[in-house]
Amino acid sequence: MLEQIDLTRKVSKEDFKATHVELERRLAALQRESKERGIPVIIAFEGWNAAGKGTLINRLIMPLDPRGFTVESFRPPTEEEQRFPFLWRFWVNTPANGRWTICDRTWYRPVLQDRVTGLTRGRDIERAFRDINAFERQLADGGTVIVKFFLHISMKEQKKRFDQLRKNPATAWRVTKHDLKRHKQYDDYFSAYDEMLARTDSEFAPWTVVESHDERFAILKILDAMISALERRLAAPDSNPGENRSIGSTPERDLPGELKESILDRIDLSQHVEPDDYKQQLGKKQDRVRELEYEIYQERIPVIIVYEGWDAAGKGGNIRRITQNLDPRGYEVVPIAAPNDIEKAHHYLWRFWMQLPKSGHITIFDRSWYGRVMVERVEGFCSETEWRRAYREINEMEEHITDFGTVMLKFWIHIDREEQLRRFESRKEMPHKQWKITEEDWRNREKWDAHREAVEEMIYRTSTPYAPWTIIESNSKRFARLKALDTVIEAIEHRLA
Amino acid sequence: MLEQIDLTRKVSKEDFKATHVELERRLAALQRESKERGIPVIIAFEGWNAAGKGTLINRLIMPLDPRGFTVESFRPPTEEEQRFPFLWRFWVNTPANGRWTICDRTWYRPVLQDRVTGLTRGRDIERAFRDINAFERQLADGGTVIVKFFLHISMKEQKKRFDQLRKNPATAWRVTKHDLKRHKQYDDYFSAYDEMLARTDSEFAPWTVVESHDERFAILKILDAMISALERRLAAPDSNPGENRSIGSTPERDLPGELKESILDRIDLSQHVEPDDYKQQLGKKQDRVRELEYEIYQERIPVIIVYEGWDAAGKGGNIRRITQNLDPRGYEVVPIAAPNDIEKAHHYLWRFWMQLPKSGHITIFDRSWYGRVMVERVEGFCSETEWRRAYREINEMEEHITDFGTVMLKFWIHIDREEQLRRFESRKEMPHKQWKITEEDWRNREKWDAHREAVEEMIYRTSTPYAPWTIIESNSKRFARLKALDTVIEAIEHRLA
Numbered sequence: 001m002l003e004q005i006d007l008t009r010k011v012s013k014e015d016f017k018a019t020h021v022e023l024e025r026r027l028a029a030l031q032r033e034s035k036e037r038g039i040p041v042i043i044a045f046e047g048w049n050a051a052g053k054g055t056l057i058n059r060l061i062m063p064l065d066p067r068g069f070t071v072e073s074f075r076p077p078t079e080e081e082q083r084f085p086f087l088w089r090f091w092v093n094t095p096a097n098g099r100w101t102i103c104d105r106t107w108y109r110p111v112l113q114d115r116v117t118g119l120t121r122g123r124d125i126e127r128a129f130r131d132i133n134a135f136e137r138q139l140a141d142g143g144t145v146i147v148k149f150f151l152h153i154s155m156k157e158q159k160k161r162f163d164q165l166r167k168n169p170a171t172a173w174r175v176t177k178h179d180l181k182r183h184k185q186y187d188d189y190f191s192a193y194d195e196m197l198a199r200t201d202s203e204f205a206p207w208t209v210v211e212s213h214d215e216r217f218a219i220l221k222i223l224d225a226m227i228s229a230l231e232r233r234l235a236a237p238d239s240n241p242g243e244n245r246s247i248g249s250t251p252e253r254d255l256p257g258e259l260k261e262s263i264l265d266r267i268d269l270s271q272h273v274e275p276d277d278y279k280q281q282l283g284k285k286q287d288r289v290r291e292l293e294y295e296i297y298q299e300r301i302p303v304i305i306v307y308e309g310w311d312a313a314g315k316g317g318n319i320r321r322i323t324q325n326l327d328p329r330g331y332e333v334v335p336i337a338a339p340n341d342i343e344k345a346h347h348y349l350w351r352f353w354m355q356l357p358k359s360g361h362i363t364i365f366d367r368s369w370y371g372r373v374m375v376e377r378v379e380g381f382c383s384e385t386e387w388r389r390a391y392r393e394i395n396e397m398e399e400h401i402t403d404f405g406t407v408m409l410k411f412w413i414h415i416d417r418e419e420q421l422r423r424f425e426s427r428k429e430m431p432h433k434q435w436k437i438t439e440e441d442w443r444n445r446e447k448w449d450a451h452r453e454a455v456e457e458m459i460y461r462t463s464t465p466y467a468p469w470t471i472i473e474s475n476s477k478r479f480a481r482l483k484a485l486d487t488v489i490e491a492i493e494h495r496l497a
Numbered sequence: 498m499l500e501q502i503d504l505t506r507k508v509s510k511e512d513f514k515a516t517h518v519e520l521e522r523r524l525a526a527l528q529r530e531s532k533e534r535g536i537p538v539i540i541a542f543e544g545w546n547a548a549g550k551g552t553l554i555n556r557l558i559m560p561l562d563p564r565g566f567t568v569e570s571f572r573p574p575t576e577e578e579q580r581f582p583f584l585w586r587f588w589v590n591t592p593a594n595g596r597w598t599i600c601d602r603t604w605y606r607p608v609l610q611d612r613v614t615g616l617t618r619g620r621d622i623e624r625a626f627r628d629i630n631a632f633e634r635q636l637a638d639g640g641t642v643i644v645k646f647f648l649h650i651s652m653k654e655q656k657k658r659f660d661q662l663r664k665n666p667a668t669a670w671r672v673t674k675h676d677l678k679r680h681k682q683y684d685d686y687f688s689a690y691d692e693m694l695a696r697t698d699s700e701f702a703p704w705t706v707v708e709s710h711d712e713r714f715a716i717l718k719i720l721d722a723m724i725s726a727l728e729r730r731l732a733a734p735d736s737n738p739g740e741n742r743s744i745g746s747t748p749e750r751d752l753p754g755e756l757k758e759s760i761l762d763r764i765d766l767s768q769h770v771e772p773d774d775y776k777q778q779l780g781k782k783q784d785r786v787r788e789l790e791y792e793i794y795q796e797r798i799p800v801i802i803v804y805e806g807w808d809a810a811g812k813g814g815n816i817r818r819i820t821q822n823l824d825p826r827g828y829e830v831v832p833i834a835a836p837n838d839i840e841k842a843h844h845y846l847w848r849f850w851m852q853l854p855k856s857g858h859i860t861i862f863d864r865s866w867y868g869r870v871m872v873e874r875v876e877g878f879c880s881e882t883e884w885r886r887a888y889r890e891i892n893e894m895e896e897h898i899t900d901f902g903t904v905m906l907k908f909w910i911h912i913d914r915e916e917q918l919r920r921f922e923s924r925k926e927m928p929h930k931q932w933k934i935t936e937e938d939w940r941n942r943e944k945w946d947a948h949r950e951a952v953e954e955m956i957y958r959t960s961t962p963y964a965p966w967t968i969i970e971s972n973s974k975r976f977a978r979l980k981a982l983d984t985v986i987e988a989i990e991h992r993l994a
Contacts, residue, residue: 038842040843080855083797083799083855083856083857084853084855084856084901085853085897085898085901085903086901087850087897088850088853091846091847091850091851092850092851094843094844094847096839096842096843097842097843098842122619122620123620123622123623125620126620126623126624126627127623127900129627130623130626130627131893131897131900134890134893134897138844138846138890138893139844141886141890142844142845144844300580302580342593345535345593345594345595346537346591346593346594347591347635347636347639348639349588349635350588350589350591353584353585353588353589354588354589356581356582356585358577358580358581359579359580359581360580389638393631393635393638396628396631396635400584400631401582403582403624403628404581404582404583406582
């Protein structure tokens, strides 16, 4: 999930002032309501050293009634605590009904610090993930709301903050040797964090990654996530809380544009390639892909390339540039439309399992299982419970497939709204392209914002170390095609290395 | 789960004749209903070679409409099938809505055959369990009914059957070299099977172990389990099937006494010990437990002993004999009554986590977390969804605790109904024991059968390789005390070895 995070996001002083009071009031009201309803809440904070955990926890509790919550700081386990199974100290600190427990560091140590230092290894890593997921599921099934924050900063930002602390004699002691050592291991921690986020993000205990360079942005994002989680839970009936753990909808809130802004809007769509350049490079890259096709055939490596994107973004043309030069016996393009009657009579993932490439082959999905969390979500073709559950189901499927050795690439073919309009209009005018544009395309366009929100959450929740999303800037089709080819080449070369 | 299975169970010809037709009719009706409601059903058969899979599958399908089901035989994967991730061939064969798929062998190969032969090892074992559980959960959440049968026979019975097949030239070919090799590895397979059952038994895809020495018994048990699973599912509304995956109740069925008979009723309660013998042995065993108490203290091994049992079965006296000679600084007895207000305001497992022994210490629970699946189930203090889920939650907790190195023993202190009555009557008459017998005890006694059913299912679903149940025959208190001491000594010695 971390690859997709844009750390430059920020909120202006004015916007912050205009919003935070209202959000804090709302949160305080929700605290009272959760108390009355007897709902326990766990708020978990993980993240980089110097990301601002202390400050942000302080800001979070400011509006709260201090009689209703506890902040627990989980240091490395003491000798005494090590005499119990690792979940013990978290279990005994779970909140009573109606109370909130805010955890500064959490039960993730065995798959984070202990993993990077080599204390947890091999089979024990899998067991720790199993135990962590069981812990969260049991609590959620019992009615607890679990909100998990990961505070993210870059290596550079971390260095800057450490330097600042060390310059001041009053704060220098806060940066320990361990901190500096860990700073040097930033990349190792990054990998561990990224896998942790992918393997423990669930509908009952989802992660919110908080871009923490800008404090104002971080505060608002935390407040907003808290409010959403609580409103969803409080909208569900009290009986059988576990079965309604993710039901309920959230009213619109007034938020600064920066907070609502999609990562997609920040993509630089001005990138382009000159026609001559393009011609020169295209053939070379296509030749390389053909060579790689033979190599993966010999090595028996399966490859999956998923294409998703806006209507008229150029998926078809992009796919054609990938396959143009390939040996047709080694690949297949699978177009995915609305499910037919036979497909509808099966689990929604079934038709995609039917189309998996066997080892040594390439399958390109023109649209895919991601329909579940995009069109089906937006159009209400499945329930909220179903699409929320789908992120985990999809991650589980992709992990199983990539554990087998499959190279999996996922492309989001991206254009902006204006470019889409231009293409729609031009299609209307060109007789041979009119078939490409339908009433439905115009209707989808109306729902651009709802789709954008779904795409954003999809890319965020399903970008995993084993099956990452690549956003392909496609206002320039030439640029998009070369980038897709490059990404395919790089991924396969990396797998063969 | 296998340790607790009584393979001598059988059904007489007359009883079989009197029941099977009605059960088959009911099953056929349920097949029609599941077709109308569009509910897909997967029936998985695993078990020992020569346990009778072929015969029993044949018997199961006899009453069914052949247009509604498919039998799939999953041999070792072909070269072609090995070119896909292992779940692929099971996914593509999942039934459409309203159809049944009966699987002869299943998706468990990676944690069974492949594990015993060393093909799956280390981390991959954990991953396979994770993938298997995700596969079943995804299908169940999507609305599929999953019924899993494990056909169990003893090593001796397997030998007998192989010998019979080999004597007859017409059937000799059916016993391969591989079969004979695997027969010799019976114990290895037993361990793998036992762990598999414990780690993949869930409320959404529970295992039914079928005692398969007697074919008639096996058939009836399979029919009965099928009917129960389908009736529960059909009682739930169609909307959001995943959320109601274990709701609904089953009407009473006419079954032969043998099928309803509890494993507890077959316990030999006539075992006893003469007073002189008892006196002589008691002291020695208590001394040994005290020695072991010091050893585990030095080795920092935690020990948990759970006592559950009928009212007046003698739990208290038994516990006293364990602790009499112990160093009080090394153990604690935790009596568990109805939860107090603070405990009620937490997850039901919380109060037990609070009482875990630290390493080097012994905690004896006089009643325990098993209340959830006994008294709370019988009295309706929790919902059916909740107690069905609890088996897995408890197994997960115990696995976490024993992975840490804890020795965990669970005693069911067992007496029969007549003995209980004798003890109740005598308590009534002895002034100093009258406090021990309350109105509630008499009320519980009224519900003996409901309790017995709950105890039976508890012992069956939570006897795991890491935390087994021991049934302590306690009509003779002396016998019971010595057996408990022996079991404790053996378990700790085994852990120290």
